Amino acid sequence: MSILTINTGSSSLKACLFMPTGARLNYHYKFTPKNTNESYADAFNGLLDKIKGLNLQAIGHRFVHGGEIHDLSRILDATEIARLKSIAGLAPLHMSNNIFGVEYLSRHFNVPQIACFDTAFHATLPESAWRLPIPNSFKLRRYGFHGINYSYIARELPALIGERAKSNIVVAHLGSGSSLCLMQNLKSIDTSMGFTPAGGIPMATRSGDLDPGVILELAKSHNHEQLTDLIYHQMGLLALSNNESGDMSQLLISKSSHAQFAVDYYCRQVSAAIGAFATKAGGIDALVFTAGIGENAAEVRSKICKPLNFLGFTLDESANQAHATVLNRPLSKPVLIIPADEESVIFRLTAKYNLTPITT
Structure with missing residues (x-):
């Protein structure tokens, strides 16, 4: 089975399908940031046309903000999605798009989804x-x-x-x-x-x-x-x-x-x-x-x-x-x-869970 990675940026959607053979199928859609919901729906519809019929093992998402947690990745269950919605205001240009992608794909694929956090690499900041330089009480x-x-x-x-x-x-x-x-x-x-x-x-x-x-x-x-x-x-x-x-x-x-x-x-x-x-x-x-x-x-x-x-x-x-x-x-x-390749990192973080599709 294949793993799909979703990278929702401020002006583009990048998806990458990692096949069991090692092959990669890339999909890229650019849009106007102020029209994200319609643009994302169009982008995901186009993506679904390309990958329908394929068996997915899991879907990994780039999430711009992880909040106070320093985990590299987390399973997107109902509790985690609610937590991410609660901090969406910290990155409004990105987080609503990230969550949109999770909810959109959950309607089409009954597979585990993983959040991979952009903030985690900076957990080593001194x-x-x-x-x-503001009072600590503001947190x-x-x-x-x-x-x-x-x-x-x-x-x-x-x-x-x-x-x-x-x-x-x-x-x-x-x-x-x-x-x-x-x-x-x-x-x-x-x-x-x-x-x-x-x-x-x-x-x-x-x-x-x-x-x-x-x-x-x-x-x-x-x-x-x-x-x-x-x-x-x-x-x-x-x-x-x-x-x-x-x-x-x-x-x-x-x-x-x-x-x-x-x-x-x-x-x-x-x-x-x-x-x-x-x-x-x-x-x-x-x-x-x-x-x-x-x-x-x-x-x-x-x-x-x-x-x-x-x-x-x-x-x-x-x-x-x-x-x-x-x-x-x-x-x-x-x-x-060095060309950016966030997709390969998201793939590795998602694959490590060794997840199987959800059964109901």
């Missing part, structure tokens, strides 16, 4: 990285996200750079949602996102870190629902480009000055965040690009790396333009592209 903290992909990168790094993989590594997960992770000994010791996936570096439609006073000022003219929509759907690259686009691929081919400004601003902020990690760690030994922008936007990688020459990173532009695995010049510290 208190200096996860604590917020709020930094969690960090994109952990499933970061765990995949950590697994792949030793084969690419050997023992250096255990030193100070910055991984730049750059996509519609963007974040950075600082690793030591292949474990997370700092990350750019915080309490929610809205923080950190700028993103497609999310601002990243903002002066709290800006939110207080906006709250004077926006109610909670309007403010949530503004924070998750109207900021970031979209706002910086004067509403031209939140899609980096579109901004890179645009001739407008607004688009160029948005690209330059984004790259400057990513470079600055990498530099801050270098200060915290006392230096960086390798840099990894991953996810949609990180893997496919040579111009963005070039703009990010240029200010980092003083840290020992120099790109080979021919390798960069070719999207090669190794991007650095011979005397430079390693700069790599």
Whole structure:
């Protein structure tokens, strides 16, 4: 029997069917984040057309937020689904979509479903990285996200750079949602996102870190629902480009000055965040690009790396333009592209349960 993995992002649905033969069937659907329910229904209908008639052993889901628990994965029974619904507000752009997928597929497949948590990889954050400078009584903290992909990168790094993989590594997960992770000994010791996936570096439609006073000022003219929509759907690259686009691929081919400004601003902020990690760690030994922008936007990688020459990173532009695995010049510290593969991690976490289909 096969295992299906579901990766519901902020702007896309990725599904992967892992066959007993080892073959993988991939399905990818992009959509407008503000129209998720209809878009997801369309996406899942298309997916069902491709996999109907196949016997599934289990379904594994990427869940962006696991809350206070640090388990890598959990079985999605009624209690766990209720718990996840109770914390959905911590990541409204993602969690409602994650839960939608579980409930949708449960109507079509009577098989166990597993939640795999993006926050779990960051359970190793020291208190200096996860604590917020607010009273403890609020019980709020930094969690960090994109952990499933970061765990995949950590697994792949030793084969690419050997023992250096255990030193100070910055991984730049750059996509519609963007974040950075600082690793030591292949474990997370700092990350750019915080309490929610809205923080950190700028993103497609999310601002990243903002002066709290800006939110207080906006709250004077926006109610909670309007403010949530503004924070998750109207900021970031979209706002910086004067509403031209939140899609980096579109901004890179645009001739407008607004688009160029948005690209330059984004790259400057990513470079600055990498530099801050270098200060915290006392230096960086390798840099990894991953996810949609990180893997496919040579111009963005070039703009990010240029200010980092003083840290020992120099790109080979021919390798960069070719999207090669190794991007650095011979005397430079390693700069790599490692394509995201959250699906393989979700598959492993789901398969370990050795589940059998539900019988009634």
